[in-house]
Amino acid sequence: MPLQPPMTVRGGQPSARATRLMIRDLARGRQGVAEAGDLKVQPRETSGPGVRIGDGSALIHGARPWQGAYTQSNVGDTPLDVPPTGPFARTDLVVLRIEDPEYEGERDPRRQDIGYFHLVQGVDADTTTVPRGMTALPLARLTLPRNTAAITGEMITDLRQLANPRTERTLRAVHSQDPDKIPGRHGEWARWPADATWDLDIPTWATRATLVITLSGLRAEAGSIYAQLRTRLGERVSKPTVFDDDGTTTRRSSATLADTLAIPPAYRGTRQQLTVQVNQNDAYGDGELSVADGTTLVADIEFTESPI
Template sequence: MGWDGIPWFVEGTAASEETLRLVVEAAACGGEGIVGPADLLVTALDAPANAVQVAPGAMVAKRRASTGGGNQSYAARMSTIEQVDIEPTNADGPRSDLIIARVEDPYGGETWPAPEDPAVGPYVFTRVIPDVPPGTTSILDVDPDSTAITLARVDVPMQTSVITGGMVTDLRQMARPRTHTSRRYLPGAWSTPDDVGPITDVWEIFPLGATWTEKVPEWATHAAVHVLITGLLHPDATEARGQLRVSFGEQQGAGMPYGITQSGRIAVQAGHRFLLDPADRGQMRDIDVEGIGTVEVAGVLQADSSTVLSLEVTYSQEPVRA
């Protein structure tokens, strides 16, 4: 018979291990990595020594054994901080080590030793893969058959026994990252023209009304804000020069310059990718478009009935420290 006889879930039956691993694979949409954005973060010890620590968390790892079929993954969790030793380097030169979380299942087609008590394991471990090529970013680059996820790389200088924060590179990825994009449009909303340029000592909302308040998703760690304004009028040949930026809550994006010397209409844009404070998640935050002129440049840009503003906000969930 081609099908496994017992799907998940038929009352009074026991599905196979392969089917339960299929449930994990489906829940992660085929992805692998950490479950929460702060999970399994690798850092130097508070008092640096020849070790690193791994924060509690959970992960999904794709099963890569050659037997039993594909579309299977393992889910595992670590409930407490774990400390992992890093071997010192000597005069031979620097060394790079990968820190990984690996499932070692001796019953799933791989050659791991069985634990003394199969009922309690363990079958999942934090491992150090020593002396990988410099710049390595994934365990799959050095062991493509590993049922593991990559947490970090530790680059240890020559003759070093103490691991500091600057030696640790975070390589975590989300098993199922989330995103949400919203767009807003203000077409021809300025029957009375609104200028940018005359004010050169403070940022102002531009165009008038380009401000919104919205709730940040509970899961979001980053927000990318992009604004495009088309049809801004430069009414004469007096040079207009300044900057536009976007702001999110208490954070301000980088100013992006504009400049024009001929009369006519132009398009300008600005954007920024914000790392959200944990306090922002689930809260109402303001999103503004702002402008400022350049000192001793007299020209202006005007938003009028032919101007169209479009704003795009993309929230994403990515590995973070908290």
């Protein structure tokens, strides 16, 4: 293939292929929907033999070498018919297909849409990719029982991926100075330590938050200790981590709390508080756990974007 002409010169006439190759390079070789809610496949609002594909945009890579990539946008819901099943169950694939006559098919771009939603019928039950040689983006898999006409949400498996998911990572560190023992009554969740409190600005696009909190140099004394620790973001809490120490002398220990929390739509674009909570059970020990001079608290927060 000859060197493609540059697109940034006056009077130049770049080819369609040069444009597609530029799209491919700008997408860094990735394909998928543009934003988290784009092109979601859902049942029709009125139950029936078909689905609807929501609005949004996507990048679709050509199936052949040096074909480049295509962009497609859907404005509003688009219906797609799904033939009913007979005496046998069937699995179908909903895709956004590109049928460029330079590479496949016989569609005329002057009269027909070369990008359209397409149903690939009778695929394997665990299919996640389009048939070899087809330029298309998989959106959803439909698992249809026998003798079924109406499509319900339970039959739809979302296969969308983001072309370029956004991430934002923040590290916060605090060195405790003043002693801070576990507050409240044993057996009840309480916010502790007080220094492990951070105000976070949630990105408008974030759908998940991965939280890793490290409490290093905790001071344990006066007997054995059994406690649970968890993170809290706004009103959402993580699964607890156990702190179990059977010592009797004064000693230093560390604990790591980690979990991934879904970000509710109401949290996006707002400021939420991240804290640590503790629940000590005195039935397994009556020792004291505290932060003191030499305790370091580290919060590693990563917001990510994924299809919703």
